[in-house]
Amino acid sequence: MIPQEIIRRKRDGDELNAAEISSFIAALAAGQLSEGQIGAFAMAVWFKGMSRAEIVALTLAMADSGDRLQWADIDRPIADKHSTGGVGDNVSLMLAPIAAACGLAVPMISGRGLGHTGGTLDKLESIPGYMITPDADLFHRVVKEAGCAIIGQTGTLAPADGRLYAVRDVTATVDSIPLITASILSKKLAAGLETLVLDVKVGNGAFMADRGQAEILAQSLVEVANGAGVKTSALITDMNQPLADSAGNAVEMRNCLDFLVGRKADTRLETVVLAFAAEMLVKSGVAASSDEAERMARQALSSGKAAEVFARMVSMLGGPADLIENPDRYLARAPVAKPVPAARSGWLGACDARGIGVSVIDLGGGRRHPADRIDHRVGFSELLPLGTRVNAGEPIALVHAADDAAAERAVAALAAHYRITEERPELTPVIAGLL
Missing domain, CATH: 1.20.970.10 (Transferase, Pyrimidine Nucleoside Phosphorylase; Chain C)
Structure with a gap:
């Protein structure tokens, strides 16, 4: 033709x-x-x-442009999750081992940071020795034996998507819902998934700042994925503030380890992780209801089974076997740490989540150009959530920087990203909807 x-x-x-x-x-x-x-x-x-039928055809054609992974020898449901990107969004790092501990096989193919959003692969690369691009045999073996593996996309999976995206990036056509849909889902179909749960972010720290546009994208993704034969649902989640209390690479990896050993209970992050775990388990038929699925996920955490799965995955992919027990031995710390004082007393009423993500890049924790090297040590930790009452001078976060000058710039920038109000704010629920 x-x-x-x-x-x-x-x-x-x-x-x-x-x-x-x-x-x-x-x-x-x-x-x-x-x-x-x-x-x-x-x-x-x-x-x-494009019509729905056209988007399905485009997605399938791009998925078929390279290899398709096969999991016939694994007797567990094959499931995954995808996020449209946010700040402090390290859900995948905890979700994959929790889901695996509950009986799923999770071949999670993740990406690097895009714009102001952090990348799962960049966070994993803060672990010494961790291989984000293992060969196909090792990837398969880790999924089979550990239950999950989080790696990067290889050149043989949906290669047409990479070529099309490179042109979209320089022709102002990235923000096309048909093309976004096909790009995301072609890689997931090529991964051989049976079920998929999507995290579509909305808010000032998301690519979709408007709720209506987020719902349109979520609907497109769900309908096309189901039309292509993958049982799929989507949660719309709030990104008007960082999801975790850390934003960076090694700092978010520490956050992950703390979560897996029970030190991040009753947080917005826990709410999102458990919601996605429950949806994956119900969608895959492992649990009959969301309540049963959430109980299973909580048990996987409290028993230490999820932490064991994570540790095995890290070890099999070349990382240290004792990372969870000895994080300080392996996760590098920035040489300078400075608190960010509250400008005045009041309530943390709002923040510029996108600005916080950009500030991580300014510290060296992200890329301005594709070839830039990342400083995995830098970022923010101990970020207080919106709705917290603070006194003037009280720390609202801790900056991790390569030197004093960078730290001072980051302190001023982060303080400017928060608005302190006299009245307690009404906060948006972290789970905004389910499709």
Whole structure:
């Protein structure tokens, strides 16, 4: 099929059939299309949109552009979770071992930081020796024996998505819901999932700041994934403040270890982790109800089984076997730590979550350019949640920096990201909806 004819039909608002979409994506994956043709196709989709059937066909075509993982020898339900990204969002690090401890197999393929949001892989790389790109045999063995493995995408999984995204990134077509949907789900389908739970963030620290747009994206993801044969649901969660009380890489890894040994109970983070664990267990048929599933997840934590799964995964992927028992031996600390004092007395009423994420990048904890090296030591910890009463001068967070000058800049920046009010604020529930 002639690529320019497919582009013309989509430009004119016609609905493409599955054969046309498959032909175009196969040519893209084979390197037979020019960047101009790829960009023109993406722009046509941006302007004209796609029907649900078109998005399903696009997703399947991109998933089929490379390898598909097989799990026939694993007698557990194959499940995963995906987040659209946020600040202090380290849910995956705890969720995967909890779900595995409850009887699921979780082959979790994660990404690096994008814009102001932190990346699961960057956090894992703060663990000495941890291999984020193991070979296929080791990945399979870790999932089978430990129950979960959190790794990065290989070049053989949905390669068409990587080529299309690179062009979208420089042609102002990233924010197309059909293209976002196909990009996210093609990789999940290629991972051989049976069930998937999606975390669609909304708020000033999310890519979707508007609730209506978040619901549209969540609906698209759920309908297309189910249409492609993966049992899928989505939770819409609040990102108007950091989810964890840390934002960075090694600091969030410490937060994860604290969570797994029971030191982060009764937090917004615990609410989200347990909600996703429950949804994964119910969706996979392991639990009959959300209440039963949450009890299972809590038992996996309190018994230490989830921590054991995490420790085994880390060890099998090259990290230290005693990371949970001896985090200070392995997780590097920044040389400078400074408290951020409250500017005045009152309530922590609101914050700029996106600004906090950008401040982590300014400290060196994220990338301005793809080739930048990350300083895994830096970031913020002990972030107080919104709705906390503070006195003037009381610490609202702790800055971890490479030097005094960087620390002072970060202290001033973080203080400016918070608004202290005279009256106690009404807070948005952390779980905003289920689709």
